[in-house]
Amino acid sequence: MSYFSEIYSGVKSLLTGMSVTGKYFFVNLFTRKDVITQQYPDNIDTLKMFDRFRGEVIMYHNENNEHKCDACTLCEKACPNGSIEIIGDKKVNPESGKSQRYLVKHIYHLEMCTMCGLCIEACPQDAIIWGQDFHHVQYDRSKLTKVLNKPGSKMMSKSKAK
Amino acid sequence: MTADIFTEIHEFLLGFMSESATHITELILIAVAYLGIFAILGLFLVWLERRVAGFFQLRLGPNRVGPAGLFQTIADALKLVSKELTGTVKADKQLYKIAPYFVITTALMSMSLIPFSQEIQAFDINIGLFFIISVSSIGVLGVFLAGWASNNKYSLLGGMRTGIQMISYELSIGMSIVTMVVLAGTLQISEIVELQKNGWFIFTGHIPAIIAFMIFMIAGTAESNRTPFDLVEAESELGAGFHTEYSGMRFAYYFLAEFVNMFIIAAIAVVLFFGGWLSPFGITDAIPFAGLFWFGLKVMLVIFIFMWFRWTFPRLRIDQLLTLEWKYLLPINMVNIVFMALMVWLGLTF
Numbered sequence: 001m002s003y004f005s006e007i008y009s010g011v012k013s014l015l016t017g018m019s020v021t022g023k024y025f026f027v028n029l030f031t032r033k034d035v036i037t038q039q040y041p042d043n044i045d046t047l048k049m050f051d052r053f054r055g056e057v058i059m060y061h062n063e064n065n066e067h068k069c070d071a072c073t074l075c076e077k078a079c080p081n082g083s084i085e086i087i088g089d090k091k092v093n094p095e096s097g098k099s100q101r102y103l104v105k106h107i108y109h110l111e112m113c114t115m116c117g118l119c120i121e122a123c124p125q126d127a128i129i130w131g132q133d134f135h136h137v138q139y140d141r142s143k144l145t146k147v148l149n150k151p152g153s154k155m156m157s158k159s160k161a162k
Numbered sequence: 163m164t165a166d167i168f169t170e171i172h173e174f175l176l177g178f179m180s181e182s183a184t185h186i187t188e189l190i191l192i193a194v195a196y197l198g199i200f201a202i203l204g205l206f207l208v209w210l211e212r213r214v215a216g217f218f219q220l221r222l223g224p225n226r227v228g229p230a231g232l233f234q235t236i237a238d239a240l241k242l243v244s245k246e247l248t249g250t251v252k253a254d255k256q257l258y259k260i261a262p263y264f265v266i267t268t269a270l271m272s273m274s275l276i277p278f279s280q281e282i283q284a285f286d287i288n289i290g291l292f293f294i295i296s297v298s299s300i301g302v303l304g305v306f307l308a309g310w311a312s313n314n315k316y317s318l319l320g321g322m323r324t325g326i327q328m329i330s331y332e333l334s335i336g337m338s339i340v341t342m343v344v345l346a347g348t349l350q351i352s353e354i355v356e357l358q359k360n361g362w363f364i365f366t367g368h369i370p371a372i373i374a375f376m377i378f379m380i381a382g383t384a385e386s387n388r389t390p391f392d393l394v395e396a397e398s399e400l401g402a403g404f405h406t407e408y409s410g411m412r413f414a415y416y417f418l419a420e421f422v423n424m425f426i427i428a429a430i431a432v433v434l435f436f437g438g439w440l441s442p443f444g445i446t447d448a449i450p451f452a453g454l455f456w457f458g459l460k461v462m463l464v465i466f467i468f469m470w471f472r473w474t475f476p477r478l479r480i481d482q483l484l485t486l487e488w489k490y491l492l493p494i495n496m497v498n499i500v501f502m503a504l505m506v507w508l509g510l511t512f
Contacts, residue, residue, distance in 0.1 A: 007490065014474075017474045025214070028218075029217050034220050035222055036221070037221045039222075039225075
């Protein structure tokens with residue numbers, strides 16, 4: 001008798017599968033509700049990427065044009081293919097009177113970056129984060145070399161950062 | 163009223179040609195028309211498959227070239243035409259070149275028997291169904307030769323699997339057709355369609371007809387080498403199977419023939435179970451060439467079911483494939499033929 005019950009359960013499970021896929025088909029045929037395709041060049045202006053999308057590395061700046069980077073170069077060392085170059089300098093902090101490193105330029109080569117995220121994991125200050133911009137098309141690759149700290153920005157004081 | 167256009171063409175040709183020249187010209191015209199149908203049908207079905215697959219997988223499918231991406235496959239075919247025809251050095255050159263034409267020719271030959279409407283059927287012989295089955299089994303030879311002549315282990319494995327699969331499932335497809343022939347009492351396709359004027363065979367034959375239809379659909383999927391029975395070209399195991407070494411237009415022949423074969427299987431299903439070109443309840447019987455619309459609609463629905471199978475079921479292993487055929491479909495089919503014969507004998511069909 002297991003012969004017939006096998007046929008029955010086989011047909012039943014196949015029909016269950018067909019009903020699942022059939023539902024997808026007809027919903028998408030008539031409403032396009034669940035379609036996940038993004039028609040990319042047409043919707044550059046409206047397309048919003050989800051939060052965890054790895055578009056590019058950016059540096060977080062607050063409203064006073066301050067960032068958290070103290071030019072420790074851990075991200076530069078973590079980068080496996082040398083996409084990050086940090087130019088730092090030293091100056092005397094007027095508050096404590098001690099000599100302290102500060103960031104001059106955080107140079108980021110997007111054209112070499114593999115979006116592995118090791119620099120972001122390495123950063124102790126959470127100064128660099130993922131940006132969601134996906135549209136990096138350029139005619140000149142030198143335009144993909146970016147300076148992440150904005151002109152005129154300075155480091156947040158440590159108490160503010162916490 | 164019927165076949166006005168065809169008699170007009172015939173008389174027009176007779177006007178300036180001898181009778182035998184007219185005959186040959188007409189044959190050539192029909193052959194060219196069928197080649198055109200073959201190409202258009204193949205391209206359309208490839209587009210349909212990709213579009214349907216898109217919707218099944220929450221995508222859109224081809225939608226850029228032409229309205230709703232309709233010209234996408236024409237662009238693909240143009241690309242394939244422009245490609246170089248490569249081949250392996252140690253291939254059996256003659257067989258390698260000739261193999262795709264086996265598949266194409268047999269598909270065209272079986273297509274000549276398909277009744278597109280009451281007026282359009284190129285070749286209506288009294289052993290129509292038998293002819294289709296026997297001709298389409300020559301098509302196996304094309305795939306098998308391709309696998310052998312390519313001199314490539316993947317091609318050969320793919321070809322051998324085709325042999326196993328198609329010969330096994332031809333039994334099922336043949337026996338489910340025989341079940342319906344028992345009900346119809348004739349092999350001539352036009353007569354089978356005429357007999358369904360009072361009710362399609364799937365209704366008049368009820369239970370055995372429905373079982374035969376289900377078996378026909380399963381065996382038909384296997385016969386046209388489609389997923390879940392696409393062991394012939396199982397990409398994960400065999401590269402591309404029997405057509406690994408084929409490129410350009412020779413590859414496209416296989417590709418188109420595969421889809422035209424699916425059309426032929428669907429057309430046979432429509433003729434046997436859903437009344438061919440007959441409209442439901444005879445609502446458009448008075449309009450000439452309305453059969454073309456109904457036939458097309460029904461065939462497209464059956465083809466959609468094939469596509470539904472393809473995008474739902476996982477591929478079978480070779481032993482599961484043979485178990486399904488020899489342990490399940492064949493015994494059920496044999497019992498079903500006897501059941502149908504009893505029904506016809508006792509007059510239990512409508």
